[in-house]
Amino acid sequence: MTETTLTRFDDVRDAYRQKGLKQALYDAAGVIMADTLLTLWGDDHRRRRRLENRLFRRQTFEHYERDLLPRAVDEVLGPAAAEGRGDVVPLARRIVVNLTATAAGVDRPEGTPAETDRLFSYAVKFSEGATAVHSTRDPEELRAEVADALERWDEEFFAPSLDRRTELFSRFVAGEATEEDLPKDVLTVLVRNQDSLDLPRDVVRREVAFYMLAGMHSTGAATTHAVHGAFGWFDDHPEDRERMVGDPVFLQHCVHESMRLHPASPVARREAVEPVTLRGGTEMAVGDTVVMDLWSANRDTDVFGADADRFNPRRAIRDDVPRWGHTFGGGRHACIGMELDGGVPADEVAGSPLLLGTVALILRGLLVRGAQRDPDDPPQQDPNITRVWWGRYPVLF
Template sequence: VEIEQAKSEFDTQFLAPSIARRQKLIAESKNGGSENLPKDILTELLKNEDSLHLPHEIILKEIAFFLLAGAHTSATAFVRTLDNLFNWLKKHPEDAALITNDKSFVQRAMFETIRLNPSSPTAMRRALSDVTLKSGTIVPKNSTVTIDLMSINRSAEIFGADANEFDPHRQISTPNVAAWGLSFGHGMHACIGQELAAGLSERSEETSDYEFGLATVAVQAMFDRNVIADPSQPAKIDTTTKRPYWGSYHVLFEK
């Protein structure tokens, strides 16, 4: 009920006015001036509305999803990575130079953060055919499997005896395992915004166009400006959700 109410309010207050504005601009652009159209997903959906055959309800769900996946999750990873690095530096002050000079180190810290705290603690998949797992367990066709991401991402067998701890220097010896575990999913259903948020997973050589991801760049930019946690306003956990989100996190920039 709460989700449906929130969707309705989002539609009325934000989406419907945004659609009306873009439809007007799209109509005007047919006489020239398409370069002035907003370059966003909603505009592309509306420009191709006839061929896509998308009802308003589907557009509402898609835009609401992109708002969550494209902003909220990246912002959460950003703050959590800052917090983890603040705590790491208390015990490892020698790594301070790495944060400002080595973007790869910051990216690894962000990977660790996402591994320990995925945006969603579980993932669900439906079997399209009978599947036999490595353990011998048979997953029948059309059955739903719930994956406990919090547990698998902290497996000592895969990530080491200290799998529950944050360690930006962590080395993973298990083949075909991403540094972030299964937080972004895997295969054809992996998060489509993975490279935008977190960058590429492997760096074989120094290249100027290597993608580090938005969260990595933002975190390093904060440390470039000598960011510290505000001691006068301690961070507070969001008590309105069962998920471990920060409700407020104040920082200061030292000169």
Template sequence: MTPPATCPVHRIGNIPDLISTVRSKSVLNNAAYFAAAHKLDDGHITVEEFVGGMWTFTDGPEHRRRRKMLNSLVRPDALDAMRENYILPAVEKLLSESLAEPDEDGRYRTDLVELADRLFVGFGANMIGLTDMESPQRQAKLRQIIPGIFGGVLAQFFDNREAVFQMALAAKQTFVEEYYRPAHEAYRRMYAEVEAGTRDEESIPRSLMRLIVSKADPVYEDDEVGIRDAILVFNTAIGTSVQSVVHMVHDTARWFAEHPEDRERVGDMEFLTRCMEETIRLKAPFISFLVRRAGEDLEIGGEAIKQDDELHIEIPRANRDPEVFGPDAGQFNPWRERPEKLPRYGIGFGSGPHACLGLRVVLGNDGHSGSHVRFMQKLFGHGIVPDPAGEPQILAMSQDESAIEDVVTFMSYPVVFDDWTPGNTTVEEYVA
């Protein structure tokens, strides 16, 4: 549905109203509203090229059906295998490559955004089912389009959208022609072998591409829907993952500077999980608000909402409510007491039918052994700190009334590893 030309906007920024809103059957997701297609001359590009038809912009039975199908990508056993067989070996290999030689001052430096891009591009490629990803050149080219895909999906949240869209459309073309299409063809050949009786379907890698090619859902009769679902996985598995770990390093390093007694906990998964939960609480979903549409007249927090009104779901603002999280709610504090009836990360992963599929990826099936937290354990174990000689670079977001100053998109984040010695990794332990 296209939003009306004049569409009232209601900001939902406290936890009780927010939770009741996102769980309400009368509140709907909508790609055109999300892209601000009624406000921005170029907003339709986001819908037509990136988010229209994505499973996350569906509701009701279709959403439940498609979400149930995609849940197979984040099964507990699949996540454990991905962590042990890919994430941990890849971290050690990437550190060895990135920190092979010290700088002139004897310190080992790299850029955390680039390091995380390199790690999560493999993770995302596995989830999507991209093929021939052993090539360093193909991996590097895929990493180059991460900012473009991120910008294309989230264009309304950034300044200078014309430049963002130019980058985004070029990135999508590269993604589709050089990665999506070859993978689709490879999986089509696998299924042809299944039909010929020369291959067992269980031998086909479990991935989004398997679901698309096998038409596990009728929507995949439309090729563009498969492409956009792949873009969604690419954006969340890579773009959002990168921002979560960079923000956590940024937040935790400042905490250590102010609380040096906690540095001894750098290997403690429980402590690091608390740090990740605090970062998620304060920053996720790494934009200032989500967008919903009122499907009918309703009331939220005593305010009358008309059908088709636009709702801005301000998760970072709600997660900083001092009445819920204490007087220092706007500050990073891994020792914060868990609020009543809420997890430590608040509603950072959302709530209701559209809650983020990535919760168990980040925090683990048991709540404290997720791939992202294990990645952080490796980095802090090798003494990662922000590089005092470097300056992070960010992609400027639109500074409207909903903006929160420290919810930014890092494009570069220079770091130093103070406890690194070449050859001290355990890569052989994982790669054998």
């Protein structure tokens, strides 16, 4: 079996689109990823994706962006601004945990910051389990920790959320509840289709846990990267701070530029299930694998220019290339939350973005409140993660 690594933007795009390649990044992560959407293949993937897609429509995102998110941003950033200081890492986390839990179908009966932090720490542990392939830790020890977190999360959050939806659905079937009474979330979709999709409880549990990790961890990290990118840009272009608050297109370019430079996963990996010829001519036999180096492909100078390594929201790029590069993946497993987090850019010439996106909304919420780096308390990277990943990002308002 051979493994090929792709580092060029167009080669990675071609590999994402190849029909004969299946997901191969999570083989060591079964405890949390087995039979989740991201690891399914063929018809199983198509059927489940079609059902879950219904929740991830632009109309729903518009509702989030108009009604839920601004409230969540105010509730979290308002008190921090009143206090005059805060840390972007937990602040962003509180905003996105609640939003992701709503989309995934995880109830938060207490609604307190402490409960939000507990929910997030589960998501972090689940993420650690999902990225087991890159972990330097003892695999068995990590697996046991993730399994334990899954049990505790089940008891505290998942089981009550599942019970509530199962009961609501029974009442719906009996004609005692209407469509409007059913929550619009992933767990409800799975409860409604448990029989047709042949989903045992442990698969439903992993799917919801996977949504938690997919939504929370990457959105929180993307927000802190965007803040860091913006502050660095203002150091050299102070006049752009005001522009970023008032100009949604520029704000979104800033967010997309930081997403390009910091993909949530630095690589994707696929395995050939039939003979495949890659764009560069490489022939793959069944069982051969390909690693798509997203970090390098997103810095491909042929596509992003000679300064591809640098943060430049004013960058001009080809029309057929998203500003975030491959950060949301591509092909059949392309991120279902892409428009929710990244928004929907307008035509470059005509007007505002169709959707701003969660990350841009939070960044704007920080900037309008006057957030700036705390000169006496510089940001710190998470010591447990080898790539750039902010552990603390103190700001003054």
